[in-house]
Amino acid sequence: MSIFNALKMFSDSSVKVTCPKCSYVTEQSSQKLRKNITLICPKCGHYFLPEEE
Numbered sequence: 001m002s003i004f005n006a007l008k009m010f011s012d013s014s015v016k017v018t019c020p021k022c023s024y025v026t027e028q029s030s031q032k033l034r035k036n037i038t039l040i041c042p043k044c045g046h047y048f049l050p051e052e053e
Helices: 003-011 030-035
Strands: 014-018 025-029
Touching (some): 014 030, 025 030
Antiparallel strands (some): 014 025
């Protein structure tokens, strides 16, 4: 395993995100949050950006 693979493994952590519409808490990849990708709530289907929290 190279040092880059080890660093990638540590950076692939999950973060708890709360849906702004229904307050459902789910775990999302921290990479999605850094890239500001639109998230979808698995409970109500609401689309939201991580910055809207």
